[in-house]
Amino acid sequence: MNKRYRRTIIAGNWKMNMLASGIKPFTEELIPLVPDFHKWCETVVCVPFPLLPEALRVFKSYRIRVGAQNMSQFESGAYTGEVSSAQLMDIGVGYVIIGHSERRELYGETDMTVNKKVHAALNGSLCPIICVGETLVQREAGVTNNLVATQLKSALYGVQVDKPHRAVIAYEPIWAIGTGKTATPDDAQQVCREIRAVIRSLYGAHAARVIPVLYGGSMNEKNAPDLLAQQDIDGGLIGGASLKPASFAAIINAANPF
Numbered sequence: 246m247n248k249r250y251r252r253t254i255i256a257g258n259w260k261m262n263m264l265a266s267g268i269k270p271f272t273e274e275l276i277p278l279v280p281d282f283h284k285w286c287e288t289v290v291c292v293p294f295p296l297l298p299e300a301l302r303v304f305k306s307y308r309i310r311v312g313a314q315n316m317s318q319f320e321s322g323a324y325t326g327e328v329s330s331a332q333l334m335d336i337g338v339g340y341v342i343i344g345h346s347e348r349r350e351l352y353g354e355t356d357m358t359v360n361k362k363v364h365a366a367l368n369g370s371l372c373p374i375i376c377v378g379e380t381l382v383q384r385e386a387g388v389t390n391n392l393v394a395t396q397l398k399s400a401l402y403g404v405q406v407d408k409p410h411r412a413v414i415a416y417e418p419i420w421a422i423g424t425g426k427t428a429t430p431d432d433a434q435q436v437c438r439e440i441r442a443v444i445r446s447l448y449g450a451h452a453a454r455v456i457p458v459l460y461g462g463s464m465n466e467k468n469a470p471d472l473l474a475q476q477d478i479d480g481g482l483i484g485g486a487s488l489k490p491a492s493f494a495a496i497i498n499a500a501n502p503f
C-alpha cells in the first residue's frame with residue numbers, strides 16, 4: 246500500500262472551545278510556523294457552528310480548510326437546534342466530523358444515525374470525517390478490530406461504490422481521547438490497516454488506496470512523528486493540541502515527508 250496515493254490530512258477539532266475573536270490571533274501565530282504546509286498536507290480546522298463564518302473568512306487566505314463538528318441527518322424541517330448539510334455547504338464549509346465518540350457517548354448517536362449523516366454529507370459535497378474507535382474495556386476484551394469494522398461498515402452502509410472516495414476515516418480509541426494516553430504507533434497502525442482492509446472489502450483496491458485514514462487521541466508534537474510515519478496512518482484528528490498554535494504547527498510539520 247503506497248501512501249503517495251492518499252492525501253495527508255491534519256485536522257483540528259476545537260470542540261466547544263475558542264471564540265470568534267481568537268481565530269485571527271491563532272492563525273497569525275500558526276502560519277509563520279508552517280511555511281508552505283499546503284505542499285505536503287491539507288490542514289482542516291473543525292470549529293463550533295457560530296465560529297464557522299469567521300473561520301471561513303480568516304482561514305481562506307491561508308488555505309486552511311474549515312470543517313463543522315456535527316450536522317443533522319435530516320435535509321430540512323422542524324428540527325430545532327440542528328444544522329443541515331445544505332446550510333454548511335451554503336456558507337462554504339468543506340468538512341464535517343461525523344460520529345465523534347463524544348457525540349455517540351454524550352448525545353446518544355448510534356451507528357444508524359451516523360450512517361444517515363454520512364449519506365447526507367456524501368449526497369452533498371461535504372467530506373465526512375467518520376470517527377470509529379473502541380473503549381478501554383473493548384480493547385482489553387480483544388474486540389477492537391471487530392468493533393471498528395462493524396462501526397465502519399454501519400457508517401458506510403448503503404453508500405454507493407462511487408461515493409466513498411470523498412470520505413475520510415478517523416480511528417480514535419476512546420480511551421486515548423483527551424486523556425494524554427496515546428495508542429502506540431504499532432497498535433494504531435494495526436487498527437488503521439484493518440480499517441483499510443474493510444474499505445477494500447467494501448469498495449475495492451482503488452478506494453482502499455485513496456481514502457485517508459487518520460489517527461486521533463492525544464496526538465501531540467511529541468508522538469506525532471512516530472504515528473504519522475506509519476504506513477496506514479495518513480494524518481491526524483487533533484483535539485487539545487489543535488488549540489495551541491505551536492503544538493498544532495509541530496504536528497503539521499511532522500506530517501511533512503521531506
Ligand code: PGA
Nearest residue numbers: 422423462463483484485
Ligand atoms: P484529543 O482529542 O486530541 O484532545 O485527545 C481528539 C478528538 O477528540 O478528536
